[in-house]
Amino acid sequence: MQIYRGHVLVCAGTGCVSSGSRKVKAEMEKQLEAFKLEQEIKVVETGCHGFCEMGPIVIVYPEGIFYCQVKSEDVKEIVEEHLLKGRPVKRLMFKDRITEEMVPHYNDIDFYKKQNRIVLRNCGFINPENIKEYIARGGYEALAKALTEMTPEQVIEEVKASGLRGRGGGGFPTGLKWGFARAAKGDKKYVICNADEGDPGAFMDRSILEGDPHALIEGMAIAGYAIGADEGYIYVRAEYPLAIKRLKIAIAQAHEMGLLGEDIFRSGFNFKLNIKEGAGAFVCGEETALIASIEGRRGEPRVRPPFPANKGLWGKPSNVNNVETFANVSKIIAKGSQWYASMGTEKSKGTKVFALTGKVKNTGLAEVTMGLTLREIIFDIGGGIINNKKFKAVQIGGPSGGCIPEELLDLPIDYDSLIQAGAMMGSGGLVVMDEDTCMVELARFFLNFTQLESCGKCTPCREGTKIMLDILERITKGEGKEGDIELLQSLAETIKSTALCGLGQTAPNPVLATLRYFRDEYEAHIKEKRCPAGVCSALTSYTILEDKCKGCTACARVCPVQAISGEVKKPHKIDSSKCIRCGACMETCKFSAIIKK
């Protein structure tokens, strides 16, 4: 056996690949050869570490030194200094945002310190294209346990007792769902994985697929055993080519080792998996639309009941869970429901992966125990707001969720607290917004998204979201009318209670949440024709302060539409009718003579 004293982990998640990790890996191999270290140090391609902003990420084991934003030019130094001479390269380490000190170890970085990585336990640590690395981490032990020591009913009971709830949005208890599918009569049943991750900014499912595909496969096989299914489908969007490639490799390896296929662990249980590539419509994340899409029909939801548990794929009982949900299962079976249920809040157990984006310093994926507060996630893990601006709100749950204002920052997050606050867990997108965000514009942005993604099947979603969007557009253009707020409210409530599927029922959430917490901003737009955040261009104007203007002409030169005039060394003026509110003048002015109103 070839033994290596060191492993260099190069992240090959989509984020790092796009920031250049392939080049880094090639250079690493070249340099190791140049220093004759190729027999001592092994290069391992891993999945995502979650800290994508800092990519490409390279971690050197056994010490676990964490390098970030590594460029191929840096590789020689890592090899010569660290791998050969044992002197870790400080300048490539993560620099703490507050202390400004270099943090060599991955576990000491604030971004990771407060995390509790269960679902992401292997992401960034193992080579996802090598099943043995997954097995080395205890992989497939849960499947062995379920198949050889437990009855399907016991598996379901265990999942029920763990308190695991669906991580895709609704938060329906997973064990209960499995129980329905188990109880349904049918000669053939299916397990379906919803990997149609569609919330803008959310990428936890992709990371699991890319970084730890066997965790999903194992979870699905356990689910198959529990409900009595011998076949599964993974519905993954075609925009995730790397995830699909790794999944295919993983499925093939699991088959080769007999972990998928016939008579697994001599238990008589058969299970095979198919991959179905979806075209990436948001609505196909809704389970009935997803099933329609697998069947080759138009991706549209249908009325439930009948639920997929009774009438799913090809009319057969089917169980649909998302990637993150399945990825929890093997740990629950291996370590027991009690262990899992010991984490989290009363009704939300375990952890949740959040995709932290927006105006926050550390963006990326963070897996935290349920019940952590928003403040801990945004300020401790996320490192606070970029440029130390003021926090305004955070949008949780993507376009179907809602925003949560500053006064609720200490809210412990779980499924129920978020619903109460007018947001929802959704798939776990967290978009952080600073003081420069206009909340009306934000609502318009998200509604525009859902409106475009509406399948058009039911009236309220198809017609109603368009009318709501038209109203919001009017308001942001300064054409809001008395009564618009009430009309928005009433439309939102009707759509919520009458739309056919979850997409429609939750589409008004961003509007309802912003109305709840930032009604004054709507009123300012409508009544005072003013955008308090200075975002809505129709409601903003730039003015030159005569007493501060030195007449340097810099602003006039930079203005793309010649809206600024004036003689040299004399105060200039902006012609508001020509101005396109691009803000270039204000950025250029060295004397802070231009203000935005």
Place this chain on the structure above:
Amino acid sequence: MIIKTAEDLKKVKEEALDEATARINDGTQIMVGMGTCGIAAGARDVMAKIMEEVGKRNLKVAITWTGCIGMCEKEVLVDVIRPDSKRITYGNVTPQVVQRIITEHVINGNIVEDYVVGKLDK
């Protein structure tokens, strides 16, 4: 191979763990001083010997390396850190000494006192 029992799985796991020792390890650690001084004194050969011995005996040992620790005249320096015991630093280590350190200390837990230059609490 085809896995048919929990035992099969365990075997595959053990093999896989051997390959991944550098990453997954909470046992003994051997650390070699690889500063310029160490390399000049023959640290690369020492390292090669350690790897050979560890590989040959299929030991679950993490091999790490460090830069100059400031006892250049005693290079090559090798530290052995066993769980639940002091960190032992050996000096003037040659490939021959490596063999003793591995068999006596790493495997059997008896410190090779002749070459010890320091004992540290971890």
Place this chain on the structure above:
Amino acid sequence: MTMSINIAINGQKLTVPEGTTILEAAKQIGIEIPTLCHLKDTNEIGVCRVCVVEVKGARNLVPSCITKVTEGMEITTNSPKARKAREMVMNLILATHPKDCLTCDRNGDCELRTLADKMGIRKIDFGAPVKDLPLDDSNPSIIRDSSKCILCRRCVSVCNEVQKVSAIGLINRGIGTTVGTAFDRGLADSPCVFCGQCVSVCPTGALTERFNLREVWQALNDPDKHVVIQTAPAIRVSLGEELGEEPGTIVTGKMVGALRKVGFDKVFDTDFTADLTIMEEGHEFLQRLTEKGKLPLITSCSPGWVKYVETFYPEFLDNVSSCKSPQQMFGAIIKTYYAEKYKIDPAKIYTVSAMPCTAKKFEANRPEMNSSGYRDVDAVLTTRELGLLIKEAGVDWASVEDSQFDQPFGEGTGAGIIFGSSGGVMEAALRTLSEVVTGKELKNLDFKGVRGLEGIKEAEVTLNGQTLRVAVANGLANAKKVLDGLKNKELDYHFVEIMACPGGCIGGGGQPRPSTPDTKQKRMEATYRADKGLPRRKSHENPAVQEIYKEFLKKPLGEKSHHLLHTSYTPRNK
């Protein structure tokens, strides 16, 4: 065993069988919940959401049309929340719907407008711009006005499920969703068979037949034109519905009287050529049977079916009878035999046909339908248009007196009348075949095995010791089943009748709306009542038929017949 479910609607307790929907349960206690997209057994998808009601414990409102009751369910149909939601949903539908109701084809029988009235909508909110989408008038039969479409999807369900034609489907998504053909090329360039079932179920003016009334009026007003009209068997049992009669009323005499008042020079009965069809088709069948020709023989009276087989099953074209449909035979005979006999210049004859069908408009337009030297049929009116023609002419239906069809084509038999119902052509053929083959008089004329609304009917008939297996299919999904069965050799018949529309012509795409299973049943019963009441019930006994063979055609399948009464088919692209 069906379980009983105990529920409460608006506080009133009731017990209904398992599987009952909230809508049906409410109806039982006299509460009508508004519906729009719902079409029982055909379009049960709950998409319009105008039927939502409140159910205790449910997170959201539920669509009553497809939600089945469960034990202990407490339903409130008129809670403020449900009423407000329904009203707003209706408003959302109306917001972008064109407001030209006064000139709309559906003025007077628009389901959307009736519902808006019933729901008390007196103001349309939102001020959204009205839909303005291009008109599809690419074909002679059906006009699609997507601007008036409310996306209830009834037409799509009918086309895809009932007819298995799938000419139309949904295009785009969200607010841009429309119903259209593949690549939105228009029905003319689609596999549409023009059966008009979509027109029949459309709740608005989005789907209508192409109006030919103007041309007919022009001909009627032209003193140089000799304008004749033929009326199909199936419209005498349905036209009444357009004029305020109950479904199933037989209005033959009144219809003839009214059409005379409208100003037609002659009012003829398509029954005559139905009988002629039996003579030709019956002999064609016997010829194939004795000369070991291609079997089964499949009927060709239904133009929607003919286009279907040309498009989807061209391998069966040799099985389809070469007989033209009765409408086309009529046109050809009028402009030849009739013109000669009555010394009228065929160029000055204008033939109108009144049909329960939209595909007949397409059929009359087929380029090969001019064996008389002229276009055989000049204009086709649906039952609905015929009703409108009578109304436009100012004829007071109530006071119209019964009148008789004109000779020489006013003679029809009961066999011709039952052409209007599924199984009728087969029954008429069997009546004649029995007597022609055995040479003995048939005692029991009722072949009940081929009657009824059932989709596929089979029967066996023994003639001179030979057992003939026959089948009758109505609705193209059923036709497809029969053809697939024949293709796989799972089925084996001698003679098959196929009608494109469910129920046959009484359920045709040109019939009065609504054309529900109940109204179809009543129309069907009426055709058999009319048959029973006639002295002559076998096609070969029709004296006018006997006369035309003597004077003009000489014999079935003869040279003149071949030229005027038969046709050929062409495979078409899907």
